[in-house]
Amino acid sequence: MPDAIFDDPTLAALYDPLDPDRSDLDAYVAIVDELGARSVLDVGCGTGTFACLLALRGIEVVGVDPAGASLDVARRKPGADRVRWLHGDAATLPPRPPLQVDLATMTANVAQVFLTDDAWTATLRGVHAALAPGGHVVLETRVPARRAWEGWVRDETFVRVDVPGLGIVESWTELAEVALPLVSFHDTTVLPDGRVLRSDSTLRFRSREEVEASLAACGFVVEDVRDAPDRPGREWVFVARAADTGDGGETHRHRRVVRPGQASPHTPSSLPLGSRKWNRRPPGNS
Numbered sequence: 001m002p003d004a005i006f007d008d009p010t011l012a013a014l015y016d017p018l019d020p021d022r023s024d025l026d027a028y029v030a031i032v033d034e035l036g037a038r039s040v041l042d043v044g045c046g047t048g049t050f051a052c053l054l055a056l057r058g059i060e061v062v063g064v065d066p067a068g069a070s071l072d073v074a075r076r077k078p079g080a081d082r083v084r085w086l087h088g089d090a091a092t093l094p095p096r097p098p099l100q101v102d103l104a105t106m107t108a109n110v111a112q113v114f115l116t117d118d119a120w121t122a123t124l125r126g127v128h129a130a131l132a133p134g135g136h137v138v139l140e141t142r143v144p145a146r147r148a149w150e151g152w153v154r155d156e157t158f159v160r161v162d163v164p165g166l167g168i169v170e171s172w173t174e175l176a177e178v179a180l181p182l183v184s185f186h187d188t189t190v191l192p193d194g195r196v197l198r199s200d201s202t203l204r205f206r207s208r209e210e211v212e213a214s215l216a217a218c219g220f221v222v223e224d225v226r227d228a229p230d231r232p233g234r235e236w237v238f239v240a241r242a243a244d245t246g247d248g249g250e251t252h253r254h255r256r257v258v259r260p261g262q263a264s265p266h267t268p269s270s271l272p273l274g275s276r277k278w279n280r281r282p283p284g285n286s
Contacts, residue, residue, distance in 0.1 A: 002067035005187050005199035006046060012069035014189065015047050017163045018171050025050050027229050028107055031138055031239070032059065037103035041130050043090045043123070044110030048074025048083065055082035062099060064088055090130070091122035099130035106139035109235075111211070112203040115182060120204075124218035131242045137220060140228055140237045144205040148234065149175055149183045167192030181205045208236055215240045 005011045028050065032040060038060060042051045045063030047070050055061045056079040064086040065071055071085050086093065093099060104127045114120040127137050142148050151157075157173040169191060176184040184202040191197065206214075212222050220240035228235035 003199050003201045006067035006070045009069045011197055012073050018159055018161055022049050024230050028105060035103055035136055039101040041101045041104040043104055043106045046070045048077050050107055051083045052077045052079035055079040090126035093126055093130055100132040101130055102132055102135050104137045109140060111139045111141045115204050128219050128242055133244050135242050137240050140235050141206060142235050146234050149178060152185050211238060219243050
């Protein structure tokens with residue numbers, strides 16, 4: 001079941017006002033252009049920011065998300081009428097007509113919401129089945145060694161926003177439990193009328209080797225591992241291609257690459273942690 005922060009109608013409507021900076025999506029738009037993708041499956045599309053952004057650029061987009069309240073927000077955005085919205089997940093995409101997209105994306109740490117190996121494998125296999133021959137998947141995940149959860153405290157995450165038509169809304173995140181590879185936390189939102197809404201979430205922190213191995217096992221060739229340009233040293237961005245006959249079935253063959261001019265995935269970062277961007281949670285946040 002989706003977390004309340006994405007599937008509660010009130011919280012879903014507040015997601016964008018409380019986290020308006022989506023400059024992290026610039027890198028994904030550039031990758032869409034780089035790969036020449038004309039059709040995209042946005043897995044964990046959430047409130048639809050990325051899907052609508054691509055649709056307005058003339059890209060054919062399918063957005064899938066299990067949080068119905070987030071999809072309701074997405075459908076009201078400019079460009080939403082050009083997107084095919086699906087309520088569900090990548091493991092349960094409709095078989096007829098089968099999707100054949102050039103690219104599947106999991107932005108904003110969507111990959112970390114799949115807590116079990118079975119759920120993660122089913123997602124990757126569903127994505128693979130939705131790709132045209134030679135299609136790609138691009139996803140990001142936090143570097144576990146950077147211990148992002150240590151900043152998930154009220155002092156670091158507190159925001160106070162005057163939401164048009166509603167008033168002052170306060171929100172913050174507090175760490176609940178670290179039982180690696182799982183990390184759990186609470187979100188608290190206080191509305192202008194004094195109502196307090198809460199949401200509990202858990203994310204899985206996979207190692208780079210674990211992500212690479214899981215992609216290979218599901219029929220992908222990892223072509224590139226990049227540093228997230230707006231969060232250097234904190235996240236990996238994986239670019240993988242659906243293996244075809246030219247790979248001779250050797251789906252475990254891949255390259256481990258960090259783009260020239262970008263920091264190593266283990267390079268320390270001095271980025272501030274005071275905004276919600278560092279703590280964006282999947283799936284309802286694209």
